[in-house]
Amino acid sequence: MIISGHAVVIGDDVDTDMIIAGRYLRTTDRSIWVEHAFEDYDQRLAGRLNGSVLVAGKNIGCGSSREQAAAALKEAGVRAVVAPSFARIFFRNCVNLGLYVFEADVVCENGDLISFDTDESYVKTSDAVYQAKPLSSRMKEILYAGGLNAYLSGSGEP
Amino acid sequence: MKMVGTLSERILGSAEGTYVDRMVDRAFAHDGTGAQALVAFENFRIPGKSVVNPEKLSIIYDHISPANNSVTADLQGDLRKFSRENRMHFHEVGCGICHQIMSEGVCLPGEIVVGADSHSCTLGALGAFSTGVGATDMAGIWATGGTWFRVPESIGIVLSGKLSGHAEPKDVALSYVKALGMDGGTYKALEFIGDGTAGMPVEGRLTLSNMAVETGAKTGLFYADPLTREHLMTYGADEKRISLQKPEDCSYESEICLDLDNIEPLLAVPHRVDNAEPVTRYSGTSIDQVFVGTCTNGRFEDLKRFADIVKGQKVAVRTIVTPASKDAYAKALSTGVLSDILEAGCVICPPGCGPCLGAHMGVLGEGEVGLSTANRNFRNRMGVGAEYYLCSPSTAAVSALYGEIRSPDEWDGGMTR
Numbered sequence A: 001m002i003i004s005g006h007a008v009v010i011g012d013d014v015d016t017d018m019i020i021a022g023r024y025l026r027t028t029d030r031s032i033w034v035e036h037a038f039e040d041y042d043q044r045l046a047g048r049l050n051g052s053v054l055v056a057g058k059n060i061g062c063g064s065s066r067e068q069a070a071a072a073l074k075e076a077g078v079r080a081v082v083a084p085s086f087a088r089i090f091f092r093n094c095v096n097l098g099l100y101v102f103e104a105d106v107v108c109e110n111g112d113l114i115s116f117d118t119d120e121s122y123v124k125t126s127d128a129v130y131q132a133k134p135l136s137s138r139m140k141e142i143l144y145a146g147g148l149n150a151y152l153s154g155s156g157e158p
Numbered sequence B: 001m002k003m004v005g006t007l008s009e010r011i012l013g014s015a016e017g018t019y020v021d022r023m024v025d026r027a028f029a030h031d032g033t034g035a036q037a038l039v040a041f042e043n044f045r046i047p048g049k050s051v052v053n054p055e056k057l058s059i060i061y062d063h064i065s066p067a068n069n070s071v072t073a074d075l076q077g078d079l080r081k082f083s084r085e086n087r088m089h090f091h092e093v094g095c096g097i098c099h100q101i102m103s104e105g106v107c108l109p110g111e112i113v114v115g116a117d118s119h120s121c122t123l124g125a126l127g128a129f130s131t132g133v134g135a136t137d138m139a140g141i142w143a144t145g146g147t148w149f150r151v152p153e154s155i156g157i158v159l160s161g162k163l164s165g166h167a168e169p170k171d172v173a174l175s176y177v178k179a180l181g182m183d184g185g186t187y188k189a190l191e192f193i194g195d196g197t198a199g200m201p202v203e204g205r206l207t208l209s210n211m212a213v214e215t216g217a218k219t220g221l222f223y224a225d226p227l228t229r230e231h232l233m234t235y236g237a238d239e240k241r242i243s244l245q246k247p248e249d250c251s252y253e254s255e256i257c258l259d260l261d262n263i264e265p266l267l268a269v270p271h272r273v274d275n276a277e278p279v280t281r282y283s284g285t286s287i288d289q290v291f292v293g294t295c296t297n298g299r300f301e302d303l304k305r306f307a308d309i310v311k312g313q314k315v316a317v318r319t320i321v322t323p324a325s326k327d328a329y330a331k332a333l334s335t336g337v338l339s340d341i342l343e344a345g346c347v348i349c350p351p352g353c354g355p356c357l358g359a360h361m362g363v364l365g366e367g368e369v370g371l372s373t374a375n376r377n378f379r380n381r382m383g384v385g386a387e388y389y390l391c392s393p394s395t396a397a398v399s400a401l402y403g404e405i406r407s408p409d410e411w412d413g414g415m416t417r
Helices: A031-036 A068-076 A088-096 A137-145 A148-153 B007-012 B031-043 B070-085 B098-103 B118-126 B135-144 B169-180 B202-215 B226-234 B300-310 B326-334 B337-343 B393-402
Strands: A002-009 A052-055 A080-083 A100-103 A113-117 A122-124 A129-131 B019-023 B026-030 B057-060 B089-091 B112-116 B129-132 B146-150 B154-160 B189-193 B219-222 B254-259 B266-268 B276-278 B289-293 B318-322 B369-372 B387-390
Touching: A031 A068, A052 A113, A068 A088, A080 A113, A088 A100, A088 A137, A088 B135, A137 A148, A148 B031, A148 B135, B007 B129, B007 B189, B007 B219, B026 B031, B026 B098, B026 B135, B031 B057, B031 B070, B031 B112, B031 B135, B057 B070, B057 B098, B070 B089, B098 B112, B098 B118, B098 B202, B112 B118, B112 B135, B118 B129, B118 B202, B118 B219, B118 B226, B129 B219, B135 B146, B154 B169, B169 B202, B169 B254, B169 B266, B169 B276, B189 B202, B202 B219, B202 B226, B202 B300, B289 B300, B289 B393, B300 B326, B300 B337, B300 B393, B326 B337, B369 B393
Parallel strands: A002 A052, A052 A080, A080 A100, B026 B057, B026 B112, B057 B089, B112 B129, B154 B189, B154 B254, B189 B219, B289 B318, B289 B369, B369 B387
Antiparallel strands: A002 A113, A113 A122, A122 A129, B019 B146, B266 B276, B266 B387
C-alpha cells in the first residue's frame, strides 16, 4: 500500500523529552500528548503533524524510554518516521504502536510530499527514491498487523 | 549455548546481527512505564490472557514517588492493585530506583534482563544482558514471558591503570560518552574490559554501565568477577547461582582505550551528554542548585564521597541529596553519612529518581543553572529554560560549598573558602 504525507523536518539527536516533556507524561488523556508534542523543541510543530511524515536527523528519539513519545506522534496523525538512525527503544516503540519507520537519510524541505510503500523498504520524494535499511521479518509482521497488540492478539490484517 | 564470542553473543546464544526470541530471566517496570504497560496489557485481546512467570516480574515505584497529585496516585493505584493480584514482586514508594533495587542481589550474571526504562543497561555491570524497552514491549513480556532481540555487535571499552586523586567512575563514564558521541553506540553493546576493570568496585561499574544508553548502546557489560560475586553475596544472593565470566575469543567492531590514570574531573556541559570538558575550564561558573542522586550516582559510595567533602562545612547553594535506594539510605544513616550531609545544610529526599526527569522535588526555574550527578542534561529536561551540568559526587560537593562550579582538585579542605 502506498501512503504519502507532507514532510515535517527536524534536526539531529531530538530526544524523547523534546518530543513530549516529562511534565505531560502522567495522564490518561492522550490528546494532551498531541497538544504538547515538540513543545520544548519548536512550538509550531504540533499543529503541522496531522498527515505528515516526520523526517528527522540522526539518532531520533534518544534518551528516555517513554512510549508517550511514539504515541504522541501516532495520535497526532504522523504516518511514518524517517531518519538516518533511530535510538533503539524509540524504534521498537514506534513498531509496537504500528507507526512506520524507515532508516534512510532523506534530503527534503518542510512541506515536500513524501511517499512510501508499506510493503517495500523505500521512501520517495519528488526528486529521489531512497532505499531504507530493511526491517526484520518480525518487525514487519508487527507493523503489518498494526502494532504489537494486534500481532499478539492474532487479529491483525495480513 | 555458544561459549565463545562477545558476552552478548554468549548470553543470547547466537551470533551478532541475528534475531532471536528469548524468554527473559527478569523484567521490571516502574510507576511511569508500568502504568503505560498496564494500559497496553489490558488492551491486548489475546485469548486466555494471563501474566506469564510473575515470579520473574517486578514493579518498582521510583519515578514520581511518592505521588505528586491525584492523577499520578490513581495511575499508581491501578498498577499496585494489578501487580499484587498477579503476584508480581511489588516495591512500594520509598524503595528506591528500579536499577539499583535490581542490582542489590536480584539480577545475576548471565541472565537476560529487560527493564521498561532506558537506563536498564545499568545491570550489564553484573554481567547480565540487560536492556531497556518501552511500555508495550513490557506488556508483551508480561503476556508471553519473552521478546525478540537483535544480537548486537560490540564495542570494546578497554580500561587500563587506576583512578587517582578526585577522578571517579562518573568521570570515566563522561569520557567514553564523549569519545563515542550520543549515537556512537546505537544498536550495539559496550563491553568494558582490560586490567582497569579489576580494581573498579561494582558500584563504579554500575555508574559506567548506566551511561551506555547515552551513546545509544543497548547495554554496557562487565564480565562477572570475584568483586561481582562479593557484591551480590553482600545482598544475600546465593553463591551457587553466581557464575563468573571472562573474555574469550571476542572480536569487537571497534575499541576505545581509556587510561584511568589520566582521567580528570569532568563536566557534561549543557545541553549534550557527550559535551564533556574539564571541570577546571568552567571553574567559577555560578550555580543555583546542586543535585546528588539518581541511578548514575546515588549509591552509598557516592553519598559517602560527597559527605567526606561537605562534612563540617556549610553548602553555599540549595543542595538536594536523594539516595538511590532504601539500602543506600539506611547505610548512609547508620554510618553517619546522612547526618554529615544534613548538618552541611543539604535537603535529603526519599529514595527514588528525584528531579532527574523534571517532574518533582528539585525542578529548576527559567534561567537557573544546576549541577547534577545525573545522566542527562537535555534542554528543558530538569526545568524549562534552565541549564544543567553533569558531574561526579566530589565535584558536586566542592561546588556546593563554593556556590559555583569548582573542581575537587582545587579543594584544600575548606582552608581558603
